[in-house]
Amino acid sequence: MKIIKKIEKAIQQKRTFCSFEYFPPKTPQGVNNLYDRFERMALLGPEFIDVTWNAGGVTSDLTIEICSNAQTVYGLETNMHLTCTNMPVEKIDHALREAKKSGVQNIFALRGDPPRGVKDWTKCENGFAYAIDLIRYIKKNYGDFFGIGVAGYPEVHPDSPSKEDDLRFLKEKVDAGGDFIISQYFYDVDLFLQWVKDCRAIGINCPILPGLLPIQTYDKFINMVRMNGTSVPDYILKDLEPIKEDDQAVKEYGIKLLTEMSKKLIANGIPGIHIYTMNLERSARVILENLGLAQSQEVVKPLPWNRSLKNNRLKENVRPIFWRNRIKSYIQRTDSWDEFPNGRWGDSRSPAFGEVNLHSSSSFRYSSEVCLEMWGKPEQTEDVYNVFASYLKGEIKALPWCETALHAESSVIRERLININKKGFLSINSQPSVNGVPSSDKIHGWGPKNGFVFQKAYLELFISPEKLEKLENAIKKDQYLSYYAINQKGNLKTNQVNESANAVTWGVFPGREIIQPTIVELVSFLAWKDEAFYLWNTWKSLYESNTKSYDIIDKISNEYYLINIVDNNFQREEKIYDILEEL
Amino acid sequence: MKIIKKIEKAIQQKRTFCSFEYFPPKTPQGVNNLYDRFERMALLGPEFIDVTWNAGGVTSDLTIEICSNAQTVYGLETNMHLTCTNMPVEKIDHALREAKKSGVQNIFALRGDPPRGVKDWTKCENGFAYAIDLIRYIKKNYGDFFGIGVAGYPEVHPDSPSKEDDLRFLKEKVDAGGDFIISQYFYDVDLFLQWVKDCRAIGINCPILPGLLPIQTYDKFINMVRMNGTSVPDYILKDLEPIKEDDQAVKEYGIKLLTEMSKKLIANGIPGIHIYTMNLERSARVILENLGLAQSQEVVKPLPWNRSLKNNRLKENVRPIFWRNRIKSYIQRTDSWDEFPNGRWGDSRSPAFGEVNLHSSSSFRYSSEVCLEMWGKPEQTEDVYNVFASYLKGEIKALPWCETALHAESSVIRERLININKKGFLSINSQPSVNGVPSSDKIHGWGPKNGFVFQKAYLELFISPEKLEKLENAIKKDQYLSYYAINQKGNLKTNQVNESANAVTWGVFPGREIIQPTIVELVSFLAWKDEAFYLWNTWKSLYESNTKSYDIIDKISNEYYLINIVDNNFQREEKIYDILEEL
Incomplete structure (x- = not known):
């Protein structure tokens, strides 16, 4: 404009x-x-x-x-x-x-x-x-x-x-x-x-x-x-x-x-x-x-993420949650879309997330030296777990998937995140549940004034196949949890029968339709998966091949599953963590 | 099928x-x-x-x-x-x-x-x-x-x-x-x-x-x-x-x-x-x-209203609230639409509500004799108010706008409705607020299981221009109320600046987008207005012209405004009634 x-x-x-x-x-x-x-x-x-x-x-x-x-x-x-x-x-x-x-x-x-x-x-x-x-x-x-x-x-x-x-x-x-x-x-x-x-x-x-x-x-x-x-x-x-x-x-x-x-x-x-x-x-x-x-918030934050001002994106009002810490990559991937919202509300769901040059898109903000200092040289798998925990504690600045500090809103679940990461549930994205707080709320608020905003709790993890099996069994016992899990080879596991988008952030405002700017859905998860697994390379490339550190990272990226879990009961808190801690 | x-x-x-x-x-x-x-x-x-x-x-x-x-x-x-x-x-x-x-x-x-x-x-x-x-x-x-x-x-x-x-x-x-x-x-x-x-x-x-x-x-x-x-x-x-x-x-x-x-x-x-x-x-x-x-509810009531099984309507998932007591008329009016949802999510908003034969669509279910028995011969305006109150009390079966009894969900606001009707706030449609009750709720529930449903309180009234002015002033003091008012001549008053649809019923379900099946919006309200005012004829036609009863009904239908009010704060109850009772 x-x-x-x-x-x-x-x-x-x-x-x-x-x-x-x-x-x-x-x-x-x-x-x-x-x-x-x-x-x-x-x-x-x-x-x-x-x-x-x-x-x-x-x-x-x-x-x-x-x-x-x-x-x-x-x-x-x-x-x-x-x-x-x-x-x-x-x-x-x-x-x-x-x-x-x-x-x-x-x-x-x-x-x-x-x-x-x-x-x-x-x-x-x-x-x-x-x-x-x-x-x-x-x-x-x-x-x-x-x-x-x-x-x-x-x-x-x-x-x-x-x-x-x-x-x-x-x-x-x-x-x-x-x-x-x-x-x-x-x-x-x-x-x-x-x-x-x-x-x-x-x-x-x-x-x-x-x-x-x-x-x-x-x-x-x-x-x-x-x-x-x-x-x-x-x-x-x-x-x-x-x-x-x-x-x-x-x-x-x-x-x-x-x-x-x-x-x-x-x-x-x-x-x-x-x-x-x-x-x-x-x-x-x-x-x-x-x-x-x-x-005021009204002018500042019309959506929970920054609205892009590129002409063809002016109507964009929904994004998958997966790229929340990789906005630039998302914008780049979807640059050729001629219509927003896309991947939703109709047939414009396209082959869209298509190819992106992972090499260039993953150019990491920190130098190899800084990365090595942050992530060290893992001698065993637990060392990797501790790197994730250190990031959450604020002791190191970044992970390959998270170039900036933990979102402010996630601080309420920080301790629980640290706990599960130490046990090998390696989290790369999360949001707590929010049950109808005012749109002016300092932490969770967005959108026009006099509105109310909601979130379903969300957690995205890398986990071993053994842990995944246990987790799937635990999820079966709960009627509100939905998940998609996939490994690098593309082996998909889910308890979802339809492929519709799951709105995980939405807002209710005076005189308007419900706005639902953040979703979880299979099509975009499949596109995200390649990027998420590729990002292990940022870490692996710090080491010579044949070193212990290299092998550990290589093994994790080859064997672990990436799982996203949504707690569809936004009226309760931290249930996902209760389950993970009990596994 | x-x-x-x-x-x-x-x-x-x-x-x-x-x-x-x-x-x-x-x-x-x-x-x-x-x-x-x-x-x-x-x-x-x-x-x-x-x-x-x-x-x-x-x-x-x-x-x-x-x-x-x-x-x-x-x-x-x-x-x-x-x-x-x-x-x-x-x-x-x-x-x-x-x-x-x-x-x-x-x-x-x-x-x-x-x-x-x-x-x-x-x-x-x-x-x-x-x-x-x-x-x-x-x-x-x-x-x-x-x-x-x-x-x-x-x-x-x-x-x-x-x-x-x-x-x-x-x-x-x-x-x-x-x-x-x-x-x-x-x-x-x-x-x-x-x-x-x-x-x-x-x-x-x-x-x-x-x-x-x-x-x-x-x-x-x-x-x-x-x-x-x-x-x-x-x-x-x-x-x-x-x-x-x-x-x-x-x-x-x-x-x-x-x-x-x-x-x-x-x-x-x-x-x-x-x-x-x-x-x-x-x-x-x-x-x-x-x-x-x-x-179970899941099979029975996928939406808060009965889904039409006509082929072109199979995807219909949103309707204006105005025809809630006149479904047949709504189906008839929109029969020629080739796409649903319509009036929403895009350019399919059509000249759609267009012409409907009000004479045939308004053929009333009860005979003139029954109507006369129900509505009597008003000698003064207050007699009309009392007819509305009698309907709400269940003493008479129908009003021109409501051919069947008050919705079960409105029984929680019945007493307050009776109060305001007696004072000349003539209600023809209403719903109470609902703040996230389970989708299996006996009264308010609809949609897939393990979901949560919401409603904004809604009230639609005929009121005199004097009452409208007071009401508009009262609404100004409240940040959550929105309204559209219009008289038979088409004189529109509103506090809404944009014309977007206001979702007044919505549901949050596992693994899905937010479903928002009932809306209030200007375009459809303008179409509804003609029908709503026309329906006074069902009543007026019971009397010879030049009789007192005829003149009273005629005056009301010519002078009163039809107003719809939405309380956008679904977390509070009955605020609209507090305001109306204090006027």
Whole structure:
């Protein structure tokens, strides 16, 4: 969706909004951390996010990749920066095509900084000299598909001959197709407000968002404002002087300062604020909390998982539970689907989960060294059990199937999970039962307000064939448990007679149908199974073949079954664990 | 579905089944009573029902109409009897075409009794002489569409030259296309079992169902068995002798007798029993209860309303709540839909509820005289209020919108309904809230076993514009209530912003999606509105125009609003009534 539409809606609803700007990190680990941050900061309810263009970076496609993931995996409306610097038109076209493909519908059109050390920069051959050229090119070649944001300079762009010229350039950019303006950062609110008035005076009528840069340390702050020639009111420098050696105090002062600046901006009719996060979380969060802008659940979490904002997925409202810890893989697998919901409600159930390149999709976030440190060198099967238990205890960060920490909602069953894992019931996915708690519930809530949400308890395990046999017998005695179990060879065991989907998370809301966003069903389980068993390789590949550790992992992945168990009685708790502990 | 398929499935599942036979009643009132009986007796879980052919009756199409309604409205698999007596082939074709149209897929092919007083009967011109001719005709002209049942005579058909001939005739009927046999009634089980053996001996291999006729009174019983030459074991006559004047005792004896007979039949491998109900309910019910055959909820009530068995409706699993007391009208209105569910889950939401002939659809079950007796001659508006209250108290049988008694589930809110009706909140439909009771619950339960069912409280009222205004203000203060109100002119008031369907009844079952069979939504409410307001005419037409009573009803129907209210908080009870009583 175009950001201008979202801004206009917020203005109409008289709802002050925020947006966050990030830059592409330098390391793969940094990128993964940024994604975690996306997920957490999404809970603050930004109207959109910006990702800057790393034209000069090592991997020039990183911005595109991050934007694509933000949009499709994390469900964040993304404003992709694009600069002219060092960008031949072919490269610009590539970036625009890729953005369009992944549903990114907003481009922030910039000239960009000249390459470092080059003083009098000229446009590259077969490229553009100014942002306005880029805007015109986008409009000409992509029609109305992209929304376009442009940069504004409250204190005059250093390359502009005069304040008047600067305002005129800005108006030209807007006239050429800019939908809204984000300002360079500033610390003098009066100056900003005057600039907005100047803009309005020459006929710039689109929304203008103030860019706010939290202060991290005194030195960085001073360097930054000096380099950019940013005015800093005297009182700020005076306030900072006594605490300038205390990074923590400086940071807190910055939060307080930006909170006050924001209040004044909002009081003067500014519709929303844009925070240059520098990929950091805390300052942005506290400022928003101070302003009372950390969004309500309703805006934040329409479904228990992040809705993808890729165009063809906008109606997606159901997913199998299996990929809950592997969302990116799920999005990738189902990328070619032309209709959502799929695998449900009709014949669109497709050969869909089809082929996915497990090698590439399973590229693990941690290096072999880190993995080896986490998982050690098992000498016996029980060592593997203990690795799973350690993950649940929070002693190690990840398992091949779980790249991030245990879901908050699973903490109520954490102790029981640890117990059973130690005994060789190796869990890779779980959710507790929830019996009609308000949709505003801090832990389990999702969906519109005044609703009620439910879950059936779910547990997914790797277990030995012997344990499976015992478990199947125990399940027979209980009328509410259903399961599917399968080994690597595809030997399927189940107590289900029909193949219909089992809704394991659903919500009841005023004036609506029941929404059932998470299901367990055979077709998708069969697709998940290949991935789940393949992921043992992430672990096995740490060891030379013919070593004891290699053999242990190899044996488990060849012999164990993957079983998913649903307790269809959502009115009781932890029955599955009672049974497992008694086996 | 063909009955033989159902029989085969029951045999495979080793589940003894039953079926009921009815005849077309002589009066419209009798027909309506029969439909009520269908509904109640459906709860006993008959595998199918038979409706006899009233070839000699006044309205020869009555059998067709009853079969069509049994199949489409009451969801009973129906075996339509068809005889050759007095039936030219055109009439037979008409009957078969109509049956096919309404989804009746089973024909019970009979020669039929000769017309009364005609001793040596011969086939009518352009007709058939024997059942076998009819069977061949059906097979030739309708291919495999119809399943065919045939009659068998354990004690030899009176017109058959010999027992051997009789068995041969039966075999010929089966060979020509008869799927299964229902026997003439009998009271000598040994004789029946021997006859089955005889059938098997000459190669009749299809299922043979014993026909059982409960005893009503001694005289009727004796006349019947004499006329048909039915053997009655001595002990039965001896048992009856001392109680023959006591109709009740005779009836009870008959129940005991048929229970014992059934037990012996079942013990000897007979797969199910066919009861000639004579349109009566109690004997059949008690016999089945004695045998433990009154079916479990799972078989009986897959949805909270009776599933229609018309072919195109087999997947129907959602209906608007508005026609809950006017099912026939709903089926009729939506008859042309080619897809169910409709009005939901997609674009099949059609102009669908379109036109229905209100005059014919609203033909009321009671005569003007009965109506006048029930509703009296209102002298003031309060008299109308009291009529509604009287209906709720059970003092009168019907209202124009409610032809049968208040639903059992609404009895928990009966007192409160009476209270508000007396105050002019005229209720025509309601359901209490239900918060996850077992699907086996006697009152609220439906759907597969081990499930849980829910309801949002629902109330539909006619109210004056003044009351509506107060009510709207009260609703504003509550975050959980949603409503649509409309007057005859189509003036709509609502607090709903989107037009999505509101699921007001849903069920959660093992291994399945959430099933949500009853909804409230605007599109269907707009269609219902015309019908609901029109039904005031049933009442108004009792009076001459220019009378006080006429004017009162006319004024109400012209001025009042129809409002439906949903309490979206299914975890609380009776909130709507608290609000209405406080207004």
